[in-house]
Amino acid sequence: MVQIFSSKKTLACAIVALSVTPALAFPASYSSLGGLSDLELRELMPKLKPVIPPAPPGPLAFTGAKLVDDKKHPWQRQGKDDIRGTCPGLNTLASHGYLPRDGVATPEQIIKAVQEGFNMENRLARFTTYAAHLLDGNPITDLLSIGQKTRRTGPDPPSPAIVGGISNHGTFEGDASMTRGDAFDGDNHSFNQTLFDQFKDFSDRFGGGFYNLTVAAELRFQRIQQSIATNPEFSLFGLRHLTAYAEATFPATFFVDGRRTAPGEAGHLDMTSAESFFKGMRYPKGFFRPAAPVGTENVPAIFTAHPVQPGKNVGGVNTFTVDESLGSILDGCTFYTQFVNTTIRGLYPNPTGVLRRNLNLNLKFFYESSGAGEECPQVFPYGRD
Ligand code: HEM
Known part of the structure; x- marks a missing residue:
């Protein structure tokens, strides 16, 4: 069972760093409301259709391996208005119709998918989804987008992507991704071939041509060192400290066919399959999902191989300084408490009405997904209903 908390300050596991989300220029029903002024909220809220967020779905009834590249879920190329983003897992699910193909979904749909x-x-599915929804979703309409449109529609010539949803930098999306550049370098969401070549090179050098947990530990460390040395605004604290390590384990578990369970096969991702997920947003032909539910059980191994404390560059490149103010993978309770009281409250300082009710419901779902016990009580920045 995934526990992001423990009674001691041991490794906590879950899923990214934090600042105010900019409002999209043309708000859609799924645009984040975080960071809007009271005036903007007053103007916008009457135009949105309020939804009461339902309780999150429970576990699957059948949790074994299963063909998921099936006839009911054919891959389709991204349409010009479809949204894709920084997450290869969610991109793949949208391209196969496990998520709405336009890339806009409710938390319930994401957890099920x-x-x-x-x-x-x-529990990991709930934790990740509600963290993303609170940071980047629309709490009134209960919708979240999995990233950005490739280009604007309309009479004008194609223009740069409208970055939004989970691709908003500094919310869930953060620096030192394995196959995406840092926001400081101009594109934090597109597949980056140079970085993927590094992914393959590390898989050759440390995994005999496969991506596994040994490779994950080395590549995670390498990407952090690269960003410290090249990105003056590099940050890796709070939620990003958790997600950077967790996401590095995902390709070695979720992207390996569930029939590959023999020693030497399990947890070993071949590069053709890796390219299919990261670049093609597509299951390899005839892909079976993993043979058992996968959580964050592999995260401690890759963190302890090269532990980097939470922190950020404070005065240009190569000025990485430890910052524990928002908690980290090492301190789940500080993470949880600061996430709610500082980050979410920073995005929504003074919610009222339906917005307050729905934020409270989502905060409850988030707390319940964390596995916290009495040692880390729920916090109520907007009061108890
Ligand atoms: C449960 C809902 C999920 C949400 C909300 C979510 C969200 C995200 C976000 C925002 C990122 C970008 C973080 C960054 O690197 O800056 C990301 C990265 C990633 N996600 Fe997901 N994700 C989810 C589920 C999954 C699943 C099911 C998989 C695998 C099947 C997956 C695999 C990955 C991987 C491998 C990366 C790292 C990409 C890279 O570093 O280049 N995610 N996810």
Whole structure:
């Protein structure tokens, strides 16, 4: 069972760093409301259709391996108005119709899809989804987008992507991704061939041509060192400290066919399959999901191989300084408490009405997904209903 908390300050596991989300220039029903002024909220809220967020789905009834590249879920190329983003898992699920193909979904749909399509363990699925929804979703309409449109539609010539949803930098999306550049370098969401070549090179050098947990530990460390040395605004604290390590384990577990369970096969991702997920947003032909639910059980191994404390560059490149103010993978309770009281409250300082009610419901779902016990009580920044 995934526990992001422990009674001691041991490794906590879960899923990214934090600042105010900019409002999209043309708000859609799924655009984040975080960071809007009271005036903007007053103007926008009457135009949105309020939804009461339902309780999150439970675990799958059947949790074994299963063909997921099936006839009911054919891959389709991204349409010009479809949204894709920084997450190869969610991109793949949208391209196969496990998620709405336009890339806009409710938390309920996302939790069901990651379980069905990748056998993600229920608590991790809930934790990740509600963290993303609170940071980047629309709490009134209960919708979240999995990234950005490739280009604007309309009479004008194609223009740069409208970055939004989970691709918003500094919310869930963060620096030192394995196959995406840092926001400081101009594109934090597109597949980056140079970085993927590094992914393959590390798989050759440390995994005999396969991506596994040994490779994950080395590549995670390498990407952090690269960003410290090249990105003056590099940050890796709070949620990003958790997600950077967790996501590095995902390709070695979720992207390996569930029939490959023999020693030397399990946890070993071949490069053709890796390219299919990261670049093609597509299951390899005839892909089976993992044979058992997968959570964050592999995260401690890759963190302890090269532990980097939470922190950020404070005065240009190569000025990485430890910053524990928002908690980290090492301190789940500080992470949880600061996430709610500082980050979410920073995005929504003074919610009222339906917005307050729905934020409270989502915060409850988030707390319940964390596995916290009495040692880390729920916090109520907007009061108890
Ligand atoms: C449960 C809902 C999920 C949400 C909300 C989510 C969200 C995200 C986000 C925002 C990122 C970008 C973080 C960054 O590197 O800056 C990301 C990265 C990633 N996600 Fe997901 N994700 C989810 C589920 C999954 C699943 C099921 C898989 C695998 C099947 C997956 C695999 C990955 C991987 C491998 C990366 C790292 C990409 C890279 O570093 O280049 N995610 N995810």
